[in-house]
Amino acid sequence: MRKLSVFALATALVLAASFVAVHASAQAVPAVGQAAPGFTLPSQDGSQISLASFRGKWVVLYFYPKDMTSGCTIEAHNFQRDLPKFVAKNAVILGVSVDSTVSHQKFCTKEGLTFRLLADTSHAVVSAYGSLGDFAGVRFASRNTFLIDPKGHIAKVWLKVNPATTSTEVLAAIPAESVKPKK
Numbered sequence: 001m002r003k004l005s006v007f008a009l010a011t012a013l014v015l016a017a018s019f020v021a022v023h024a025s026a027q028a029v030p031a032v033g034q035a036a037p038g039f040t041l042p043s044q045d046g047s048q049i050s051l052a053s054f055r056g057k058w059v060v061l062y063f064y065p066k067d068m069t070s071g072c073t074i075e076a077h078n079f080q081r082d083l084p085k086f087v088a089k090n091a092v093i094l095g096v097s098v099d100s101t102v103s104h105q106k107f108c109t110k111e112g113l114t115f116r117l118l119a120d121t122s123h124a125v126v127s128a129y130g131s132l133g134d135f136a137g138v139r140f141a142s143r144n145t146f147l148i149d150p151k152g153h154i155a156k157v158w159l160k161v162n163p164a165t166t167s168t169e170v171l172a173a174i175p176a177e178s179v180k181p182k183k
Contacts, residue, residue: 029131030154031154032154036146038050038051038052041096043116044104044107044117057090058089058149059094060086060146060148061145062079062096062146063095063126063131063142063143065097065133065143066097067097067103068106068110068111072163073111075161075163077111078164079095080111080112082171086171098119098140099121101119120141126142142160143160144158145157155173156173158170
């Protein structure tokens with residue numbers, strides 16, 4: 001009887017994982033070269049942040065599932081660690097999840113994060129970037145990252161990223177010639 005229960009549980013998990021994969025693949029992920037979907041979302045300090053305001057800069061737009069979880073904390077710490085290198089390459093980092101601004105504020109305070117985390121509680125931006133995940137009715141942002149060039153186009157896409165290596169991979173993808181010479 002116990003083996004049957006374990007088998008039933010394993011089958012249910014496989015089916016659930018298949019549903020998540022099917023749901024995620026049904027969404028259109030913006031392609032390299034395409035104009036990045038525009039948005040305006042509130043950040044952890046309550047200010048409204050628009051993608052359009054970063055024209056002329058590289059934008060690292062990373063989606064993550066949940067504030068204060070282990071993988072999300074690792075990913076955020078690595079982006080924070082590398083923040084000066086991103087700034088030197090004329091890039092900004094924007095993290096997006098479906099958590100609230102209050103949750104983002106607590107996460108930033110607890111973890112010492114100084115870049116912007118954006119609250120997409122309506123799931124509009126997460127959906128526009130093909131990054132809305134769903135597991136048993138719980139919706140979250142799938143761990144995907146988009147590099148947007150200074151003209152507002154998708155330069156590179158990483159799906160189902162490894163939170164331990166994302167920052168390094170994205171930093172390496174920003175061309176060295178993107179840095180404007182100092183006068």
